Every structure is written in C-alpha cells, then in structure tokens.
Amino acid sequence: MARKTGILLLAMTLLFISSSCWDQRPIEDQAFIIGLALDKGDDPDMIKVTFQIAQPQAFVTEAKSEESFWNISEEAEDITAAQNQLIRIMNLTPTLEHCQIILIGEDLAREGLHDYLDFLLRTHEIRRAVRIGVVQGKAKDILDMKYKTDLMPSFVISEMMDQNSRFTFELSDFMNIGKLHTAFTGAYDFALVRIVPLEEKLDMSGGGIFKNEKLVGWLSNEEMMGLRFLRGDVGTGYLTVDLTEDLGKRAMLRIYESQSILEPEIRDNRLVLRLKIRAEGDITEIVDQKGRLSESEFLPRIENLFREDIEKKIRSTFAKLQQEYESDVFQLKEKLQSYYPEYWQQNAEGWDEIYRSARLEIEANVLVRRIGEIRY
Amino acid sequence: MKNKSQGLSNSQTTVIVAMNIIGFAVLFIPQNATELAGVDGAFVTLSAGLVSMFLAGLIVILSSRFPNETVIEYSQRILGKPLGKLYGAVIATHALVVASHVLRGFADAMKVLLLPKTPLEIIMICMLLLCLYCIHGGISTIAKICEIFTFPILSIISITILFNLPEVQMFRFREAFSSGLTPFIKGIPGVSMAYLGYEILFFLIPFMKNKKSALLSGTAGLVLPIFVYTGLVFVAIGLIGTITTSELVYPTIHLSRRVGTSLSFVERFDILFIAFWILAVFTTVTIYLYMSALSFTRLIGLRNYKPFIFMILPVTYILAILPQNIAHINILTKVTNYTGLSIAASSIPLIVLSVIRKKGDGHNG
Numbered sequence A: 001m002a003r004k005t006g007i008l009l010l011a012m013t014l015l016f017i018s019s020s021c022w023d024q025r026p027i028e029d030q031a032f033i034i035g036l037a038l039d040k041g042d043d044p045d046m047i048k049v050t051f052q053i054a055q056p057q058a059f060v061t062e063a064k065s066e067e068s069f070w071n072i073s074e075e076a077e078d079i080t081a082a083q084n085q086l087i088r089i090m091n092l093t094p095t096l097e098h099c100q101i102i103l104i105g106e107d108l109a110r111e112g113l114h115d116y117l118d119f120l121l122r123t124h125e126i127r128r129a130v131r132i133g134v135v136q137g138k139a140k141d142i143l144d145m146k147y148k149t150d151l152m153p154s155f156v157i158s159e160m161m162d163q164n165s166r167f168t169f170e171l172s173d174f175m176n177i178g179k180l181h182t183a184f185t186g187a188y189d190f191a192l193v194r195i196v197p198l199e200e201k202l203d204m205s206g207g208g209i210f211k212n213e214k215l216v217g218w219l220s221n222e223e224m225m226g227l228r229f230l231r232g233d234v235g236t237g238y239l240t241v242d243l244t245e246d247l248g249k250r251a252m253l254r255i256y257e258s259q260s261i262l263e264p265e266i267r268d269n270r271l272v273l274r275l276k277i278r279a280e281g282d283i284t285e286i287v288d289q290k291g292r293l294s295e296s297e298f299l300p301r302i303e304n305l306f307r308e309d310i311e312k313k314i315r316s317t318f319a320k321l322q323q324e325y326e327s328d329v330f331q332l333k334e335k336l337q338s339y340y341p342e343y344w345q346q347n348a349e350g351w352d353e354i355y356r357s358a359r360l361e362i363e364a365n366v367l368v369r370r371i372g373e374i375r376y
Numbered sequence B: 001m002k003n004k005s006q007g008l009s010n011s012q013t014t015v016i017v018a019m020n021i022i023g024f025a026v027l028f029i030p031q032n033a034t035e036l037a038g039v040d041g042a043f044v045t046l047s048a049g050l051v052s053m054f055l056a057g058l059i060v061i062l063s064s065r066f067p068n069e070t071v072i073e074y075s076q077r078i079l080g081k082p083l084g085k086l087y088g089a090v091i092a093t094h095a096l097v098v099a100s101h102v103l104r105g106f107a108d109a110m111k112v113l114l115l116p117k118t119p120l121e122i123i124m125i126c127m128l129l130l131c132l133y134c135i136h137g138g139i140s141t142i143a144k145i146c147e148i149f150t151f152p153i154l155s156i157i158s159i160t161i162l163f164n165l166p167e168v169q170m171f172r173f174r175e176a177f178s179s180g181l182t183p184f185i186k187g188i189p190g191v192s193m194a195y196l197g198y199e200i201l202f203f204l205i206p207f208m209k210n211k212k213s214a215l216l217s218g219t220a221g222l223v224l225p226i227f228v229y230t231g232l233v234f235v236a237i238g239l240i241g242t243i244t245t246s247e248l249v250y251p252t253i254h255l256s257r258r259v260g261t262s263l264s265f266v267e268r269f270d271i272l273f274i275a276f277w278i279l280a281v282f283t284t285v286t287i288y289l290y291m292s293a294l295s296f297t298r299l300i301g302l303r304n305y306k307p308f309i310f311m312i313l314p315v316t317y318i319l320a321i322l323p324q325n326i327a328h329i330n331i332l333t334k335v336t337n338y339t340g341l342s343i344a345a346s347s348i349p350l351i352v353l354s355v356i357r358k359k360g361d362g363h364n365g
Helices: A002-017 A079-088 A106-111 A114-122 A139-144 A153-164 A177-186 A221-231 A295-325 A332-339 A341-356 B010-021 B029-064 B071-079 B081-113 B120-135 B139-167 B170-175 B182-192 B198-207 B211-220 B223-240 B251-257 B269-300 B306-321 B326-345 B347-356
Strands: A030-040 A047-054 A069-076 A093-095 A101-105 A131-135 A190-197 A202-211 A214-219 A237-242 A250-267 A270-287 A359-370
Touching: A002 B120, A030 A079, A030 A106, A030 A139, A030 A153, A047 A079, A047 A139, A069 A079, A069 A139, A079 A114, A101 A106, A101 A139, A101 A153, A106 A131, A106 A202, A106 A214, A114 A177, A131 A139, A131 A153, A131 A202, A139 A153, A139 A190, A153 A202, A177 A190, A177 B223, A190 A214, A202 A221, A202 A295, A214 A221, A214 A295, A221 A250, A221 A270, A221 A295, A237 A270, A237 A295, A250 A295, A250 A332, A270 A295, A295 A341, A295 A359, A332 A341, A332 B170, B010 B139, B010 B198, B010 B211, B010 B223, B010 B269, B029 B170, B029 B182, B029 B198, B029 B211, B029 B223, B029 B251, B029 B326, B029 B347, B071 B081, B071 B269, B071 B347, B081 B120, B081 B198, B081 B269, B081 B306, B081 B326, B120 B139, B120 B269, B120 B306, B139 B223, B139 B251, B139 B269, B170 B223, B198 B211, B198 B269, B198 B326, B223 B251, B251 B269, B269 B306, B326 B347
Parallel strands: A030 A093, A030 A101, A101 A131, A131 A190, A270 A359
Antiparallel strands: A030 A047, A047 A069, A190 A202, A202 A214, A237 A250, A250 A270
C-alpha cells in the first residue's frame, strides 16, 4: 500500500517537473521578428529599428485581406532598448529566434557598425547564419515594399540572397552574423551585398565596401563578380563579352562551374597574390554573328576573349579596392596570417603599406564546352 | 554491492568512463582549447587526450594490483591507516565538489540557453532527484543507463561535427605548429582537465566481470571523448576562426545551430543538441555522486551506501548554490580541475609505493 502511494506520488511529481511551467511560451503570445532593419534615427544619437513581425493568423484561412506581417519602427539608443519599447505597443512577446535577415541602412553603415551589433552577437536567440545586407538608402523602405511572389519581405530577401547568388555573380550572400563577428574580432574588412530600393521593387546587386567597420564605397555588378572571384566563393553566372569585328558583336557565356583559389606569396619582400581561376561554360548567345568559322577555330578565339575579359574585370576590381578604398574584403589578411605567421608577426603594423604595394597575378582558364542548339 | 558471479562487462566499463568524461565540457571545449593553445587547439586536444589515456591506464594498473578493493581500502594498505584515510577523504570530497560544480554549470547553461525564467534551484533539484533515483539502483543500473545513452549522445555530436565539416576553411590551419612547442606546453595541462572523469576507474575494478581485460576497457573509455572533443575543436577553429572561438562562451551551440540551415524543416537543431546534452550531464553527475557516496561509506567502514546518498544530496545542493556569479564558478572550476588532475597523477606515486612496500597481488602488475 505504501509502495503504491509512493509510486503515485512519484508519478505526479514527475508530471509537474517535466511540464516546465516557468518557461512556458504559448505560441499565440509570441511575436516572431523575422526581419530587422537598422537606420539612423531622426535624433542624432538614436537609431531607428524596424521590426518585421510575422502574423501567423493570415496563413490560416483564405482571408488574404489581412496582412501577413507588420512593420514597427522604434527609435531608441540601441537595439535592446528598441525591443523593450515594443512592449508598450503590443501584447505579444518579441523573439528573434526566426529572424531571417538583417538590413543596415546606408547612413548608419557609414557611421560604423560596431556599437550597435553587440546585442545581436551576445543574445542566444539569433542564429549566426542570419544573412546581413546593406541598403543604399533607408533600410526601412525595403521592409515596407510589397512583393508579389511571396507574402513576407524578410523571407523574400533572405531567399533571394541565398538562391540568386548561386545563379549570378553579381550578388553574394557570403556575409552573415557569424562571419561579421569574425571580422570584428580579427579587424578584417568585409563587403556586404547591396540592396537598392527602387520605385516599386528592389534591386539586389553589387556590394558595399566596409573598412574598419564603416561603409566607404560601393561595388557595381561587374565589380562584385571580380570580388567573388578574388574571394573564392564563385558559383555559376553569366559573362558577356564584346567580340572582335570579324566574329560578331557580343557573346554571352553561361558559366556553370567555376573555381578560384587565391594564395598570398611573399616574393622579394613584397606581397604577391596568386589567383588561379577555372571556369567552364556554354555559349548561350552570340549577337550578330558574322563569320562561319568551324568550331575548332572559333572556340579557342572566343575562349581567349572571355579569359581576357575576366582578367580585366578582376584587375579593375582589385585596383579599385586596393588603391581607391584601401580595404581588403577578400580575406587576404586572414590568409596572410595563416600562410606566413612569422612574416605577419614582424610586419603587422605596416599592413596598409603591404596591401597597397601588392601585385596580382592571375592564371585564368576559361573553357567553352558547348555552343547550344544551333551552329551558325 | 559486490557480486562475484556477475559484474560489469567490458563494454559497460568503457561507456561508464566515456559518459563520465563527456559531460559539461562539451559545450565550451573549443573556447578552452583556443584560448590556451590558439590555432594548434585541435592537436593539443588530441595530445591531451592521449596523456589522459596514459593516466587512466596507470590508474587501472594500480587498481588491478588490488582486484577486490576500491581505492579507499587499498590506499590505507599502501599508505598506512591515517594517511590512507586522508587520501580517501580527499577523493570523496573532490567527487562531491565536482558533482556540485557540474550541476551548477549545467543549471547556468540551461538558464542562458533554454529556460531563462525557471529558478536555478528548481533546475538543480529536478536533476538531483533524478540522479538520486539512478544511484539508488547501484552500479549496474548506472552502467545500463550509460550504455543506453551512448548512442543518442554520440549521434547528435557526430551530426554536429559532420554537418559542419564541409564548411571548414582549411587555410586557417596553415599556421598550425608555427609557434613550436609553447602552445602544447601551455595547452596540454589546461585541456586535459576537460578529459577528467576517469577517476571512476579507481572504484570500478572490484565490480568488473573480467578483471584481466580491465586495462583495455578502461583506456578504451577515452577513445570516444578524444574523437568528440578533437572533432569539435577542429570544426570550430576551421569554421569560426581562432580568435573568435576564444571569445564565444558556448561555441558548440553555435556549431549545432548551423546544422540544418540548408534544409528547411530543421530550423533549431540546437534545441535537439541541448536535449541530448542534458543526458550527458546527467550521467556525469550521477557517476560522481556515486563515487562520493561510495567513498564516504567505505571510509567509515560500512558496506551499504544507500543511506549515504540521502545525506550527500543536500550537501551537493548547498555547494552548488554557493557561487554567486560566473566569476565564482570559474574559480571553482580551476580548483576542481587542479585537484582532479593531481588525484589522477597521484596514481604514479601510489604505484611506486605499492611496489616498494610489496603490497598488492601480482595480478596484471
């Protein structure tokens, strides 16, 4: 009898213990923040944080008249204060666990990122793989836009960054919160993908160059391609090149496989960057093709043209980064520290000088495999 | 509970040691390794594991000279009654303090990662009650629990390591071995503290079925932790970078968060990781409490340790509540680590003394 009472008591205790009452979080009371936009506030010391909060009710029935998300802007000294101010407006508890994207406005980026991002790194709610991008304009405008393809802007932007960067060279999703933290702790420069708000839509291409955690300039589409080749995170994309007179006007190559390896080398006390590129692709379009050359004559010539074009683009990107902005956004400093630790320990202070006088050597190999369905 | 006809099988001994070691340190081993050894962290972790394997082997050799006695009894034979009793008391207290330290560290991690509003005391009491229930069953129950838990804990950690392996940037490892032996000398003592847990081998030999293969199964218990720890440190350095890893408090959780980000149905894998990590902590606390209860019983000369568990539990709880903040916990960590390492290393002088004084059988000498 005592044993049965004991077992009953034990069972009830276990029931109570395993229900974790203190930390119950009913899902209806949660406000899932799916996107964050940071801009400079109207007040000079404050920042304006725009939270995009998902509304799950909108998905339940056919009532599409309801918005599936809503944006709230709060002006505060930093993100923690802004999140606390949300309590004054709604009856839901905000949580950043499902945050998909973080957008930074141009004005805040030019001032410097470091002060405001500590909260995002210290909290346990945000995943380190959350993507981050810089907006040429006000970051809030991107979250306010209406998108036709999907319901919520944060998901649209995050998926765009993730998927589209695999189809074109002109944007990249290389940076996320985790890599940003690495860049802060090691004092590396980086480049974030650029989003431009247009009238009714957005344009995601190119990037923003950050030096010392401040935005210093922009990269155009072609320069972003050069950067991706320098950085090593190439995928697939398109390459357009002008042809010589006798061949035609223009040709477009669809690169479906590419690799690039950048290795620093110290030669005669000077930094040399050895870049090995390999790109394979098919020709997808030739505009105004003139000659009727056989493939064996045509292909090597066009391969040459493509190769020179890639090299030219990479060199111009490198020159812009090296001379004009003096920032190395392609992990060069990290690689140098790893490849030549003793050299780095001796010459760490002179990094700017070393970078400015570095030389780039490119070994490119472009292979054109097929020319599509028609021959001439 | 000594049964001559049955006892712990070889695999059970191995998993007891392995589960005791894999506990709390899983969460922060990359931070520990990179802080002490920089980019050589992965190799230092491997070497520290081998050193610990060596020390564990010594403990087994020592215990095998007295196949039917636990350390409490044979230390009195080697060192004489008063010194032996003192040594036994040190081990008993050390096990108790480690148990409360792991309990407190676990509860703190829970508050940060999973249950911010639940009072610290409740988390600790719930864990303690479960451990009480498990210890009450005896060493064979503990062994069976460890056997069952090995697979889930191991698979979760393996998934974390394997999923992050393709994203490791190998160029970060190019400067490994560039600072010579200094990282090893600084790192190995510090990191081998994460491998502590094989002190249970002082007590297990009398309960084993095949005492002749004790050396093999005892040291094999360290293979699993070596794989787990080295893998985690390797992936953390390759993925996050040396300096950044040393600045993260729970790097392993960040590694587990990246699992499943390319598939869309597992968004928070880290919750799963934490759930299975709780199992690992449970086994660690249980085994240390068992060690402590057994030691205190044998010190006084009694055989049945079950009443002692009830007496130890409140003491454990009080010790776990005492640290006020994370600074105190770090001090406690240092104290327990150094004591643990000294106890493990004390097997060497004990072996020497036992040979000199001609105590102990020639079994497996």
